[in-house]
Amino acid sequence: MSRKSFPLRISPDLYKQLEAWAQAELRSVNGQIEYILDDAVKRHRWKEAGLGFMVEEDKPTGKKKK
Secondary structure, three states: OOOOOOOOOOOHHHHHHHHHHHHHOOOOHHHHHHHHHHHHHHHHHHHHOOOOOOOHHHOOOOOOOO
């Protein structure tokens, strides 16, 4: 999969929080940010589609997919 690189400026405090969250879920900070953004886009698409909810298997679990 091709990826787009771009600079991201965030506060040191936010970075520390993301870093701790990423470590807890065995991801890199970059991987955690990508996961969070991917989840947000999925939720937005569900909302835009007027579904207003997600079926259980589509809900984010915070766990890596195998």
